[in-house]
Amino acid sequence: MLVLAFDTATAAITVALYEWSPGERVRRRGSVENIDRRRHTELLTPSIAEVMAxxxxxxxxxxxxxxxVGPGPYTGLRVGLVTARAMGEALRIPVHGVCTLDVIAWASRRTEPFAVATDARRKEVYWARYETARQRSDGPSVTPPAEVPDDLxxxxxxxxxxxxxxxxxxHEPEPLLPSAGALAELVVARLSGAPGPELLPPEPLYLRRPDAREPGPRKKVTPR
Known part of the structure; x- marks a missing residue:
């Protein structure tokens, strides 16, 4: 079983291909990591092609x-989800969504309570509380940083x-960003029946309205 994983909900454009057979260890077949807040559209498809090659x-x-599936800034998040849905439909294979904060938590392998916080812009953060790397207990939410519990x-x-x-x-805040490797491992673990975060449909996890909106109707100009 080959699982292609990617996440574009943060500044990381991260892609990985993992192989898994029931009863065997998960094996990485390829991966690409880019950090760029503005070029998700330009970088994702070539990164997928590079990993497959x-x-x-x-x-x-x-x-x-x-x-x-985020939460994350609207434009970058949309790039990954549109690509995933299009590939899934074209290839007729399942597409599994995962909260991006869960991916970061999973990679930490922590066994004590902690929180994950990522950039939400507007001087806010997306954050969630975890009991362990495999168990989210609260969130995700979007708030000013000061509202993240200071006891974690x-x-x-x-x-x-x-x-x-x-x-x-x-305290070291690593990992800072999600990795497609952790995403692939999380999904494989859940598909094999291991406990962990919920798998979601490939729909964006928005916690507020996108910055870009459809223009409204033009106002009529009344002649004087």
Whole structure:
């Protein structure tokens, strides 16, 4: 079983291809990581092609697609979800969505309570509370950084952006961004029956209205 995973909900355009057979370990076949807040559209498709070429795989070899559903800025998030849905429909394979905060939490492998915070722009963060790396207990929410509970260690890019508020003494905030490798491993674990975060439909997890909106009707000009 080949699982193609990618996430574009943050500054990371991350793509990975993992192979899994029941009863065997998950094996990475290829991966690409780019950090760019503005070029999700330009970078995602070439990254997918690069990963597939690295693995010597064709689209028809894929068994499933895993995609991060956010929360995240509207434009970048939409790129990944539109691509995932289009590929799933064209190849007739399932597409599994995962909360991007869950992906970061999963990669941390933490066993004690903590929070994940990522950049929500507008001087806010997307954040959620976790009991362990596999269990979210609250959120996701979007608030100013000061509203993230101060009794928890915090990981994720939010700490790097607001260290005076979210930083904790003697605590490393890694990982800062999601990785497609962790996303693929999470989905494979859930498909094999292991406990973990809920798999979601490939729909955007928006916590507020997008910045870009449809223009309204033109106002009539009344002659004087």
């Amino acid at each position: 690295e693995a010597g795989a064709a689209p028809g070899d894929l068994s499933a697609i895993a995609v991060g 260690p915090v990981i994720g890019e939010g700490v790097a952006l607001y260290p005076d508020v979210l930083g904790r003494p003697d």
